[in-house]
Amino acid sequence: MEMRQVNNHKVYRANRNRVFQYILRHDLTTRSEIAHALNLSMPTIINIVKSLMDDGLVYEAGAAQSNGGRKAVTLSCNTRARVSVGMDITLHHISVVFVDIKGAVILKEKTVRPFERSGEYYAFLARLIDRCMLSHDIDPALILGVGISVPGRLSGDSRTLLYSHVLNESNMLCSELESCIPFPCRFCNDANAAALAELWNNHSIGTAVYLSVSDSVGGAVIINDVLYTGENQLAGEFGHMTLVEDGKPCYCGKRGCADAYCAASSLSALAEGKLDAFFSLLRQNHAPATQAWQAYLANLSILINNLRMAFDCPVILGGYIGEYIEPYIDALREMAGRRNTFFADASYIRAATFQHEPSAVGAALLFIEPFIAQI
Numbered sequence: 229m230e231m232r233q234v235n236n237h238k239v240y241r242a243n244r245n246r247v248f249q250y251i252l253r254h255d256l257t258t259r260s261e262i263a264h265a266l267n268l269s270m271p272t273i274i275n276i277v278k279s280l281m282d283d284g285l286v287y288e289a290g291a292a293q294s295n296g297g298r299k300a301v302t303l304s305c306n307t308r309a310r311v312s313v314g315m316d317i318t319l320h321h322i323s324v325v326f327v328d329i330k331g332a333v334i335l336k337e338k339t340v341r342p343f344e345r346s347g348e349y350y351a352f353l354a355r356l357i358d359r360c361m362l363s364h365d366i367d368p369a370l371i372l373g374v375g376i377s378v379p380g381r382l383s384g385d386s387r388t389l390l391y392s393h394v395l396n397e398s399n400m401l402c403s404e405l406e407s408c409i410p411f412p413c414r415f416c417n418d419a420n421a422a423a424l425a426e427l428w429n430n431h432s433i434g435t436a437v438y439l440s441v442s443d444s445v446g447g448a449v450i451i452n453d454v455l456y457t458g459e460n461q462l463a464g465e466f467g468h469m470t471l472v473e474d475g476k477p478c479y480c481g482k483r484g485c486a487d488a489y490c491a492a493s494s495l496s497a498l499a500e501g502k503l504d505a506f507f508s509l510l511r512q513n514h515a516p517a518t519q520a521w522q523a524y525l526a527n528l529s530i531l532i533n534n535l536r537m538a539f540d541c542p543v544i545l546g547g548y549i550g551e552y553i554e555p556y557i558d559a560l561r562e563m564a565g566r567r568n569t570f571f572a573d574a575s576y577i578r579a580a581t582f583q584h585e586p587s588a589v590g591a592a593l594l595f596i597e598p599f600i601a602q603i
């Protein structure tokens with residue numbers, strides 16, 4: 229191909245992608261609206277839309293409202309053109325979600341199954357995916373891949389789970405799962421996956437720290453809307469910052485880590501392991517629950533203020549606690565504000581906007597983003 233042809237082809241591909249993304253974001257648009265918004269000629273738009281329709285990515289949805297004259301035909305994105313699967317693996321549970329190319333959750337399921345590194349466990353995962361596909365009539369040919377959220381440290385290429393304290397496992401290969409699951413698989417750290425879901429939900433985060441507080445404490449650092457993972461894929465391991473010298477034992481083997489004070493399990497332990505039951509006791513002004521909550525908030529506010537001092541950016545509170553924090557966020561802000569050397573205003577603390585199964589959804593998005601980028 230000549231250089232000019234190569235350049236023309238590149239421009240065509242770039243414009244095709246812009247048109248697709250425009251239709252993805254603006255449901256029920258028209259050819260002329262796209263031409264106007266993207267500053268492209270009508271013949272170009274007609275040509276690109278035809279090729280997107282030929283590929284099953286876009287369809288004509290009907291006639292647009294008009295003030296007389298010929299009605300324009302509206303265009304919509306075929307959000308089910310591809311599907312991605314996300315799984316969140318914890319020590320005792322597996323959550324599975326299927327998302328469409330808009331990142332919308334088509335289905336979700338949570339199952340109790342203790343983790344084990346075995347062919348039997350991987351086959352269980354494969355059957356779980358199979359069952360979900362059957363129950364929702366999803367064609368396996370449309371599945372882009374399976375993103376797997378795990379609580380641990382990954383290799384740079386995300387193909388190996390180097391170490392997980394929580395799962396008590398090391399050097400687990402993605403290919404072990406692929407030998408049972410008939411789709412491409414990819415690991416993602418659980419807190420990073422949750423931050424990806426938050427980013428997807430809110431494209432204008434910019435720079436923020438995501439603090440994930442569930443049965444363990446983790447986090448992620450988002451700089452200019454991109455995850456910063458660090459030299460050793462360990463950026464955001466806020467749970468193992470020391471909060472109290474020689475304090476309570478942490479599951480990692482050290483003492484005094486933030487995790488030992490801020491993990492949600494320290495609250496649910498007071499209500500037979502159920503966090504919902506703990507918050508219900510708190511709402512009823514149950515004295516031991518109230519006392520535990522005040523002590524918990526004090527520790528959480530220290531951790532959050534430390535993050536604010538390190539990063540000077542918003543701190544987004546996610547994980548299980550993020551789902552419950554809204555009625556108490558002012559109290560938390562006040563505590564963090566009192567600790568801050570420079571400003572008493574702690575409105576930089578925000579509750580996560582994406583609250584249900586963020587790690588599983590974020591893992592599924594690992595396959596959606598590159599798919600959209602190559603259209």
Ligand SMILES: [Zn+2]
Pocket residue numbers: 467468478479480481482485487
């Ligand atoms: Zn620790």
